[in-house]
Amino acid sequence: MTYSVLSVADDFMLEPEELRSIFDTFFDDLEIKLQRAEIIVSDLTTAPDQKFQELMGIFHAIKGAAYNLRMNDIGDLSYRLETAAKAKESLGLSSQIDELKKMVKQIEVDIKVFYSQHGKRQ
């Protein structure tokens, strides 16, 4: 399903243009967070408690931001990843992060398309 910028803007009583920089912030921040998550997941053998704790924090933050922007699929998957990190389960973490990245990419495309069709940044 295509992500609807208009619907989100309506929810927040904002103009779509006002949301554009917020999306930029979201994707920039997400990229850094997911890169960090991948590095952590690549080696969970040393200091695992500390690393799972950091993963929990990363997915908790992604979850909150995603739900706020009505990106519920990303929010749901981040919640599952947060729960897995809390339970210190490493199995499937890497593949789920890949899935999360794909979702993010798809929404990013949807948003780009929307703005390309609805005028340029002022």
Add this chain to the structure above:
Amino acid sequence: MTYNVLIVDDVAVNRRLMRSVLSSLEGVAFYEAEDGFKALEIVQNQEIHLVILDLMMPGKDGFEVLDEMKTQTDLCDIPVVVYSAIDGIDSISRALDLGAYDYFTKPLTPQQMKVVLPMKVRNALKSYNQKKQLEVIHEKMQLELMLANLFQQSLMAEYQEFPELTMYGKYLPSNEIGGDCYVCHRPSNGDIWFMIADISGHGVTAAMMSSMVKVEFTNQVKVCNNPSEVLQNMNRTFYPLTDGNYYFTAFVGLIRSSEFVWSNGGHPYPLYYDHQKEQVSILKSNGFAVGMLESVVYEDVIQPTASGDTLFLYTDGLLEDKQIALGGTVYEDLCRYFLSYKELSKEKPEEFFNVLLNLFGNVENKAARDDVALMLLKIK
């Protein structure tokens, strides 16, 4: 006025979103903090009127920020609206226990975004504003009470000298101002009149009434012949004012030639020290408080006076705690103390007052005690 609102969230998108949503509020400027350390730095260095605080943050979390703010006197009044995930209701409950003003859960629904969040922010700012206004009013009132205290103290002389007697007085109000008063007055007809009175209640009303009582007393002694008449006339004046809701106890005395005439309107019994016999007697008599009943008759008592005799008058604030502790033997105690310190009462009345106040535990804990007025009359 511009209100400064601090949004604390480790996720930049959340801060940006909230700021955008709240930007419709007029007169609000925003600060942002990405963690608890930065939040505390901002509230300590900027004039912040409201904090919107995410509870779950890495490093110093929202609970620690809230806890530190509520334990610092200059920060504890700033309202804090906390928020957390919908499944974090236990966290919110804990934050409310720590002193959070209000809360909301995230993600915010459209309804919450449009109505609830701006309303919560407006309410919190309104509450902060009202609290600050109350503080200003309170400070102003305290200043006015302090000045009123100075005026009230200046109306009650600590020392008055007459050919027939010397008067020493002391007044300790429980608040800034109180309802006890004493007065020693010689009208143009030549007799020396005095009164000690205790108005029911404390504070401004009692203080206002005590001023009225003093004025009425000085008016009455110009036209009355004896203390009972003064009390009766004052009762006629004051009863209709409040239908008996405010009243006062009063002891009125008159020194005429070598006679001491007195009448008591429900006041604690004064002590009379007979210099020649070196004895202290309690001036017992019954009478209703003034202004309590519509029609009251008071009685005069006449006794001789001699040079060196001393009259000690006080209000019930002196004895209040002791009466409870000693179960009614307080007058005997007072007589004993008076005899023990009679030399001090002659030579240094001010020290005598302080000794009595200490003995009856009336110096410390000002807020807990009643008003106290003390009066010592030494017949020449």
